[in-house]
Amino acid sequence: xxxxxxxxxxxxxxxxxxxxxxxxxxxxxxxxxxxxxxxxxxxxxxxxxxxxxxxxxxxxxxxxxxxxxxxxxxxxxxxxxxxxxxxxxxxxxxxxxxxxxxxxxxxxxxx
Amino acid sequence: xxxxxxxxxxxxxxxxxxxxxxxxxxxxxxxxxxxxxxxxxxxxxxxxxxxxxxxxxxxxxxxxxxxxxxxxxxxxxxxxxxxxxxxxxxxxxxxxxxxxxxxxxxxxxxxxx
Numbered sequence: 001x002x003x004x005x006x007x008x009x010x011x012x013x014x015x016x017x018x019x020x021x022x023x024x025x026x027x028x029x030x031x032x033x034x035x036x037x038x039x040x041x042x043x044x045x046x047x048x049x050x051x052x053x054x055x056x057x058x059x060x061x062x063x064x065x066x067x068x069x070x071x072x073x074x075x076x077x078x079x080x081x082x083x084x085x086x087x088x089x090x091x092x093x094x095x096x097x098x099x100x101x102x103x104x105x106x107x108x109x110x111x
Numbered sequence: 112x113x114x115x116x117x118x119x120x121x122x123x124x125x126x127x128x129x130x131x132x133x134x135x136x137x138x139x140x141x142x143x144x145x146x147x148x149x150x151x152x153x154x155x156x157x158x159x160x161x162x163x164x165x166x167x168x169x170x171x172x173x174x175x176x177x178x179x180x181x182x183x184x185x186x187x188x189x190x191x192x193x194x195x196x197x198x199x200x201x202x203x204x205x206x207x208x209x210x211x212x213x214x215x216x217x218x219x220x221x222x223x224x
Contacts, residue, residue: 055210
């Protein structure tokens with residue numbers, strides 16, 4: 001398996017624009033997570049899905065953030081409108097009753 | 112609420128020395144504990160997973176121990192190499208039906224050649 005695949009790897013956008021981050025979890029994994037990492041706050045869990053259903057979205061910072069998982073092999077994290085304080089590395093991870101595996105992340109810069 | 116602490120925050124050692132990284136957690140009722148490595152600008156790479164019923168796990172030069180009752184795990188890296196320089200994070204999972212991980216802030220290791 002190629003592991004957890006995220007796209008794009010880097011994204012630079014202007015404040016106010018919509019940003020969509022994409023994730024393909026490891027095949028057969030039934031849990032998917034979106035994390036955000038910054039120097040100030042470290043790793044923060046934004047939301048996680050189990051069997052495509054959102055289980056805990058308490059980490060989603062504001063209504064500007066939304067996440068979907070339309071099927072077992074794809075998830076998106078959308079920020080609309082984006083703000084400079086959203087600049088961070090966003091990680092997707094997946095798990096199936098054992099180890100959690102992370103993607104390489106999307107480095108988002110909002111200018 | 113589970114709190115995970117990693118001390119020290121940074122560590123610098125000469126090549127060849129053994130590394131000892133500490134992780135402590137406040138709630139001993141965990142399902143498993145996982146150690147990760149993160150290189151600058153990269154994602155997290157899983158190193159070792161220890162189930163709550165296990166005392167230790169080994170992979171090559173890496174050995175992780177778990178003492179649930181005292182809320183501690185230790186990652187040992189034998190005969191360190193410059194390529195071991197990275198940030199090491201531990202994460203605990205609370206229950207079998209709860210997949211959320213609680214992460215420590217990490218220990219940044221520098222191995223000097």
